[in-house]
Each structure stands twice: as structure tokens, then as C-alpha cells.
Amino acid sequence: MAVDAEHLIVGAGCAGLSLAVRLASRPFRERGRIRVVDPRTEFGADRTWCAFRGAAHPFEDAVTHAWSRYQIHAPHVIERASERPYEHIASERFYGVALAALERAEGVELDLGVSVQALEDRGGFVEATTSAGPLRANVAWDGRGGAPAARGGPDDVAWWQHFVGWVVKTERPIFEPNVATLMDFRVSQRLGPHFVYVLPYARDEALVEDTYFSDTPLEPSRYEEAIRAWLDAHRAGEFTCLRTERGAIPMSTAVLGPRRDARIVPIGLRGGAAKPSTGYAFAFIQRHCEALARLAGDGSRPVPETPAHDPVSTAFDRVFLSFLRRHPERAPEVFGALFERTPPASLVRFLGEEGGVRDHLRVMNGVPRGPVFGEVLRAHRLWLRSR
Template identity: 30%
Template sequence: MQTHYDYIITGAGCAGSSLLMRMMREPFFACKRILVIDQSQKNKNDRTWCFWEKESGLFESIVFRRWTKLDFLSNDFSATLAIDPYQYKMIRGIDLYELARTASAGHSNIDWHQGTVKNIYTENNKAIVELENEKISATYVFNSIVQLNESHSSGNWDLLQHFKGYLIESKTDAFDPARATFMDFRVHQNHGTTFVYCLPVSPTTALVEYTLFTETLLPQDVYEEELRAYIASSLHLSEYEILHEEYGVIPMTSRRFPLQTGRVVHMGVAGGQVKGSSGYAFQFIQKRTEEIVGGLMNGSASFSRRSFTDQKFYFYDRVLLNVLCNKKMEGAAIFASIFRKNPPERVLRFLDNESGLMDDLRIMRSVPVSVFLPAALQELF
């Protein structure tokens, strides 16, 4: 392995693999030396990403399942949402990792290294990556490794989105593959904002995931108890096989993650591409990696610009986190009110940070002014 590269990608998860795939599509990068570093072999299906989009995206070839009808369920409001022209899509982590690795095999300018990154910094106008026994430099490092020991700064709202999922298989047909459960809030809310989603991949197989927006995590046995209770009471299944399990924790925070530190450019969770109010990240990662590739091709040295739209939706996210963290209104009631009073296409645009001012105002009118206005004024001033 050489000691200097044009670009180093630290972390080969969603953000790192997405950036690499976009680089490989452009002739500009064919003569650039690229190194990808990850501490694991990325040979396990450790993640599932769900997102919505209208057109065929970069990863259309590995979309595992897609739906155009979504069930929203709560004690206050329930409906089947026809989301056309959107499709709700699922991509499995293993498929994304294998796609990036296989595609890069045909590019002699790309190296892979399995190792633990100890530190990343800028020195003498170069980005430096410290591994266990060596240092490697680059013109830029594109980092998606989160520094978990970072303390939350004061004045921010901090929640965790944490989830436990089972891929289950029943002995008889139990699911409708044409529709997915987007959010089912009909579970108890004792821990905080809690819902289950169910994504059928066949008449007998589905991913069932128990998800919470709270300040603290639960013991593993509690997730499992709640999952089994939901499968028994809501899916009416007593006999099934667990084919696969997944568990994850995502920060939902108003804290600003740095976009760039010298020659180190951050992306993914480390770059703040997780939407603070919902936890969705996949499409925001795609926008970020597309922006990085375009900037490199145009000779830009700065990848830290925040647009007016970014600032606008950051404010909206802060307001919702303020309401949830201070327990001014239950998350189940908030989402039920929004989906009851708006067409699904408008809500999905809003959650994707792509809605205009009129759509924003209609969404705001969907929730109680007496709850959200004081929170908005607090965040504004």
C-alpha cells in the first residue's frame, strides 16, 4: 500500500460506498489514486436502508423490494397511503457493499485496506490518516466514521433513534407484498415515541422492526419482548422462523456536525446527513456524495456550504426535537395529525427537505399552534 493517495475514503458503509460508486462513474477520477479503508470486511448484511424516490436512482439495480402503498396506523388516524409518483424502496447493506467492491475490481486506481482508523487530521495542507502501524496522506479524506466519544454541546436537543428488527418467515401466507407498514404507532408509548414498521418481501416473509425516538437505549431483551408481542398480537403469527436480526442506533440531534475540517470532508452520520427529526439518511447521503463529486470535478476546495434550504429545514428539525424532548406532545399524535391533514406526496417532499414555502405552511397548520409556536419562538430567539 502506498503512502500517499489523491483521495482516501474512511468508512465503506453507505456514505463511503455511495461516494466510491459516484467516482467510478466519472472519467475525471480514472487517473486518481483512491484508497478505501474500513475496519470490517463488509461481508455481512448489517443494515437495511429504506427511502422514497420518483425516478430510478444510482442503486436501482440492487433495490431489493419496492412499494407504492404504505399503511400508516395509529390510535388517532389510520390510512393506506398511495404514494405515487414515489416508490418506497428497500436496499440491503450486503448488496450495496458487494456492488461497490465488485465494481471497483475493474479499476486499477482503487485500493482497499481493512484496518482501524485511529485518527484523521490535516497537516501541511494534506489530510493524514493514522492507522495502527502507519500514516497515509491524501489530498482529501472523505470520512464517514463517527467519533462516538464526542460530547453533545450545550443548547442542543438530543434523541436516539434505536431499533431492533427481525426478518421472519411464516409457514403460511401472512403478508401482502404489494403494501408495507410505514409506521404503526398502535404500540404502547411508555418509553417515548415508538412505532413498528413491517416490510413484506414475499407472502411468507417480512422485515418487522421495533423503533423508538428516545434519550436512552433499552435492554436487548426488551426490544425482543416487544417485537414478539407485536408479531403475535398485530400480525397474528404464533409460528415463524427468525431468518435474520438487525440492531442499530442513529443520532437524532440538533447538534451541527462539521461538514469539513481542513482537508477532511465529512459525510454520512459523521457529516450530519441524518435528518434530525426523522432519522432518515439514505437520500441525504446521496445528495451529499453527488455534491462532493461535482465539487471535485469543478476544482472546489470547499465542501462546507450550507444553503438557505439547509438552514430552513434545520430550524424545522430543531422545533420538532424541542417538542419531543420536552414532551410537549407525543410523537404518535404529531405524525398522525400531519398524515391526516396532508396528501402523502406533500409529507414525503417535506421529509426529504424538498418542499416549498406553501407546502411548509400547510404542514405547520397540521399541528397545534399552541404547542409548536412557543417551541419555534424559543428556537428562533
């Protein structure tokens, strides 16, 4: 069966473009034609991606800020220096780097303003129904965002990290430009773990984001009130909102089962890339796309199952999240203990799922042990009962 492209990438977002750039960097004769389809027609400053610096990736030119120190307020302040800075990847630059690389590569076509309505694995190829007609490819990489269709066990947690962020310019210079505030828990914990995230770009400019872990997103006004209250409490004075962002990221410990369709491969949030306990996804998307691009060839042979997270880290996340889910009011205490007692290098490796046994033990030492071991026993009992 003749195909329109060897690779069909559905969605030109973080994962779709991360994979496209890596595939496009391979010789054309090895990987064949790449077609990227997305209903959007514009790429702009629509989100702030941050991650601790990790393995090299093709978007290093998109890093616009790096903080060497980070802090959390739980509620007392814990401040640490990190050898690996916390980096901000500006989405408009990320898109610029990706689109320029795709433009230069041979055999890459970008169909913007086109949405994919259905994907069918027909055995030797995939057929996509799109708003511009049918498309056939050896393999479809499904990066349409949203949540993964994962199967959960009795001890799995499916939560959301939801937030609204404002980039503000303030009348008074209230920010410390070298220090990123990852979590400021000095806000109401009534609706679940709730904190303010602050990325200062200058003494009078920062992203201030109001964030919750819970079952459902809230009305925008709820987050906005909290941002205003935080700015007031910090005596920011008058301020101008330069940009807003909003998001809901799945925090699910349910693992993706084997693919239903061998030739349709979910990537990005759909592929379970968001780390369950933190909602961070950018670094995992880079690592996952790197691994998939290495296995992809020209898509004629289905790629093997390639999970975005390692099972040991997911087991830790399951214990941690299920404890928080049952005791949301203890989030400040648990995160506080974790940041206070774990050496920064171990914590950063652990959060990035690069840690070894030693890092895992240091983290275990950092969290309140009684409740966590209680949670492990509870999970074990649930697992035994479900068998």
C-alpha cells in the same frame, strides 16, 4: 509532499462507498488515486436501507422491493398511496454494486482489515495512522459512522432513534405485501415515542422492527419482547427469525460548525446526514456524496463547506423534535395528524427536503397548530436569552 493517494476514504460503509463510486466514475486524470480503508473484511446483509424514491443514484440495481402504499397506526389506521414508491435497498446488493464499480475503475485500492486510528491535517496533506502503517493523501473523507461532532444551541435536541428488527417467516399469512407500515404506535409509549415498523416481503415474511426515540438504547430483550408481542397480537402463529438487525441513529438538530480541519471532511452519519426528525439517512447520504464528488477534483484544494441538510428543513425539525421531546406522549397524535392531513406528495417531498414553500405550508397545516406555534415562540425566547 508525495502522497499515497489523492483521496483517502475512511470507512467502506454507505457514505464511503457512495462517495468512492462517484469519484471513481470520473476520469482518472481529474480525480487521481482513491484509497478506501475499512477494518471489515466482509460485506453482507447487515441492514435494510429504505427511502421514498428520489433522484437517480448509482445503486438502483440494489433495490429489491418497492411498496406503493404506506400506512401508520396512530392509533387508528391512516393509509396512503404514494406516486414515489417506498424502496428497499438491500445492503448485500448495495455493497456488491459498489465493489464491482470500484474493481473496474482505474487507480482505486481497497484496504480491508485495516482501521484508521488517527487523522491529522498537516496543511498541504492529511496523514492517517492506520493499523497497517501511515498513509498520506490530499484529502480524507471521514465516513467512520457514529454521531457528528456538532455544536448545539439552547433549542437543539440530541436524541437517538434506536431499534432491533427481525426478518420473520410466519406460520400464518398475516402481512399485506403492498403496504409498508412506517409507524405502528399501538405499543407502550412509557419510555418515549415508540412504534413498530413493518416491511412485508410476502404474505408470510416481513421485517418487523421495534423502534424508540429517546436518550439511550435499551437492552436487546426489550425490543425482542415487543416484536414477539406484536406478532402474537397479529396472530402470526409460529415464526422463524431469518435475520436480525440493530441500530442507533443520531437525531440531532445541532448543526455541524465549520470544519476544524480543511482537508478532513466528515461524511455519512459523521457528516450529519441523518435527518434529525426521522433518522433517515440513505437518501441524504446519496445527495451529499453527489455534491461532494462534484466539488472534490483531485483533493488538492479543500472543498467548501457543504452541509448535508438545508437550514430551513433543520429549523422545522428543531421545532418538531423539541415539541416531541417535551411531550413524547403526543407522538401518535402529532404523526397521525401529519400523515392524515398532508397530501402524500407534499409529505414525501418534505421528508426528503425537496419541498418548496407550498409543501412547508401544507405540512404546517397538517400538524396541530397551537402546540407547534407555542414551540416556535419558546425557541425564539431561548434564542433571545442565549444572545
